[in-house]
Amino acid sequence: MAELFSPFTLRDITFKNRIAVSPMSQYRARDGHANGWHVVHLGRFAMGGAGLVYAEATAVEPNGRRTHGDLGLWQDAQIDDLIPITEFIRQEGSIPGIQLGHAGRKASERRPWHGETPVDDEDVSQRNEAPWKAIAPSPIPYADGWPAPAEMSEVDIEQVIASFGEAAKRSQEAGFKIIEVYAAHGFLVHQFLSPIANQRMDRWGGSNENRRRFAVEVAKSIRANWPEAYPLAFRLSATDWLEDGIEVEDAVETAKALKAAGVDMIDCSTGGIGGKERPRRMIIEQGFQVPFAERIREDTDVATMAVGFLWDAKVCEDLLHTGKADMIALAREFLDDPNWPLHAAKELGSNENYAMWPIESGWWLMKRERLLNKLGIR
Template sequence: MTGLFDSIQLRGITLKNRIAVSPMSQYRAKNGYANDWHLVHLGRFALGGAGLVFAEATAVEADGRRTHGDLGLWEDQQIEQLQPVTKFIAAEGSVAGIQLGHAGRKASERRPWHGETPVDEQDILERNEAPWTAIAPSKIPYADGWPSPIEMSEAQIEKTLQAFKSAARRSAEAGFRVIEIYAAHGFLVHQFLSPITNKRTDKWGGDAQRRCRFAIEVARAVRSDWPEEYPLIFRLSATDWLEGGLEIEDVVEIARALAAEGVDMIDCSTGGIGGRERPKRMKIEQGFQVPFADRIREEAGIATMAVGFLWDAKACQAVIDTGSADMIAMAREFLDDPNWPLHAAAELGADERYSKWHSEFGWWLDKRERLVRKLGLR
């Protein structure tokens, strides 16, 4: 029986456990450049015991950012400030991953605390942040009140594929050892995949096979400039939750196609294609996306990661025990408790006397625990 704290091998990379920190956008980058915030923010998850720590969604083109605060790897100069982050994560026993993406029609958006609405003249006045024109597979706005994106030309598609390829090379040079492609939640790759957002009639749209073409070409582009021994993961929305959108049967086929192109794991999320409102079909409860990871794993024959509303250690253990997924990933739970893996290990009986903690922490905590017990305080 495989456990949450058993190691897992993905190509030439060994993760010490089955726990990943999901990418969480911080909107603290400046012109795409990382800073000390990213070092501290991501470094604490390595100290907390996660096997895989993902940096946030990182734009492969400047115009592919969602907001002015997004991380980027569209130029070589952005590599240097990410290297201390990956070096620290590796030194503390975790593996550094990065999520590469392009916002497509969701680009030029305000940060969440500024409203998550399109950037406009007000942002120029208040923050010196100007809007830019978004691109997408088809000229369909993200939501009511949003500007229409430009429909991508063949040249723009090829340029974007080259941007993914170059970002993969930069990711390796920055010290990342796992790449995840952001092909979910209504971002550009997902926009090509979904019939809701892709109305093209050329080789990039139409039937399911042609709509999958861009995702396949992204996988090929990344694999061509990403070391063979490093894993490649795709985050997919396993359903759009909308009539006429992607269903799990479609995504199983997409996962099969990606596996044939050297993709090693599918990170199984859902939704995000139809604007800001949550679809009525989408009923959220703890672990509600796990069945999608289970089905893709079984039917597509590829490793999966379960994500979304997971926080209970025993429930996460059950996901791995039952073979529903090969890994679990959490985001907001880590913001609340960066030491979640260490606390989970104690709860599941996989840790004694703080042995999984770094010695600098564990020594003190064990000493306190022994004193508290000796004094009968708990």
Template sequence: MASLYSPFELRGVAFKNRIAVSPMSQYRSVDGYANDWHMVHLGRFAMGGAGLVYAEATAVEKDGRRTHGDLGLWEDAQIDSLRPIARFIEREGAVPGIQLGHAGRKASERRPWHGETPVDDEDVASRNEAPWQAIAPSPLPYADGWPAPDEMSEDDIRRVIRSFGDAARRSREAGFRMIEVYAAHGFLVHQFLSPISNRRQDGWGGSPENRRRFATAVARSIRANWPEDYPLAFRLSATDWLDGGIEIDETVATARALKAEGVDMIDCSTGGIGGKERPRRMVIEEGFQTPFAEQVRRDAEIATMAVGFLWNAEACADIIASGKADMIAMARELLDDPNWPLRNAEKLGADENHAMWPIESGWWLMKRERLLKKLGLR
């Protein structure tokens, strides 16, 4: 029986445990380039014991950024800024992963602490950050008060598909070992998948088969530029939580189609297709998205990752042990405690005497623990 701390393998890549660090946008990049902030932010999770560390949503085109602070891999010159980060993550025993995405109609947005609203002249005046024109499957604004995106032409579609492949090649050269495509939360691939945002009448819209064509083409483009023994994942919104949107049965079919194109894992999230208000059907509680990971894993016969409001070690261990998912992903819980994987290993009987910790810290912690016990202080 698998456990949270048992090894796991996808293609030729081995993970030391089933704990993944979910992509977390930092909005600290300049012109798409990584910097010291990204090194420290991601490096601490590798030191903290996670098996997989994902770099944040990384734009495959400059105009595919969500904000001016997004990471990017739309040009070869950006590779060098990511290479030492991937190298450090791997040296600390974690698998370096990267999430590739295109914001589509969510592009040209302010950072969250600036309002998560469209960039406008105020941003030019205060931060010298100008807006740009967004593109999408259909000319439908993301939310009230947002500008309409340009409807993508056939040339636009083909170009973006190629851009995902080019970014995959750059990811490989930067040293990453796993790619996740951001096909959830209202980003461009999700916009094609959902009938809420895709009203096209050509071969890229209408039926579920047509709407998933873009996603499968992106998978093919990446696979053509990504080593055969490196895994590829997609983060999907398993449901839009909206009447007339994606439901779980369609997501299972999408997962099967992606598997046929060489995708190895589905990271099962939900929602995000339009506006900032939570859909009424969406009830948030601990592990509320895990049943979607379980159903996709069972019905599409593909590895899955459970994500969303996971923080309890015993509950996470049960997800793996009961076969509901193959890995779990955490984000804000790890921001609060980057050492969560190491701290809970002892609790779950997978570690003792801080043996899993980097020796530079584990040795001191073991010595402290022995002294405290000897003195009867703990």
């Protein structure tokens, strides 16, 4: 069997294969509540054979939403809408996961198709969506033209840490089996980690150890409210790709500290700390972030997930076979092809006669294939 389709276990949770669906924000929630769109969007990936299906970035506080359309788990009333999603994913043999996050200084943003700029009076008049004040480690705007966030007080920091723990409780009640903390791409946890966004000189900044304190405390807060049997992951930006920003050596030390706090896997991404332009050091090609997953895995002995511009099944199989990561994650490739795992299995010789497909569709496809072969049509 291909390595891509071998099982993988973290704590007491076993994924049937090593393919994960990355969190992909849909901006279709209302007041943080999931709806039918999320059921279908996520359910189709479970039907398509992914071993792990992550729900999108889910805010732990109302002011931690990136947009008005973000999912949330800041109140108990939001739990019930998520239960049909997790139940369906489990019924199809996949593991339901959730990404918990807080947007920090990236909060109060328009949806991408509305411009990905700060919410303003136009949004109030056109969509009845008002802006709110963002918070961050330091009062530094995310990008040119963005308002300065409010610098978080000690009370603010402790409250957000506690909110991650409360959201973890709700995640369990909603039926999720793994949590990933969004500590990448310029969101709040990443803002604390990066010296570009965090210029504090108290116990939450000023040194590498102090800057990672927030991430570690978030991990501890979740671990205290999350079953011991269930895994906890962090998505890190392993480098900011910028001078005076995070480098992979910093990410390695952060991963070590997170592992000591009960984190089981690092999802290795990069970039996103600020601005709209891609940093010059960031050269995008297939699998360009895989070396970071390999480095963190080697130097910390913690499981890693490789993500970013992965679409070729043979490339994914090779990076797993050579020990560069323990799992792979795809996002937009799944939007284009929700059945990517099933097609990858066929390419790698692991899906003879559509055996891995749900019987309701695999049976029909096998029958068609036999007829086409008999007729010599293809």
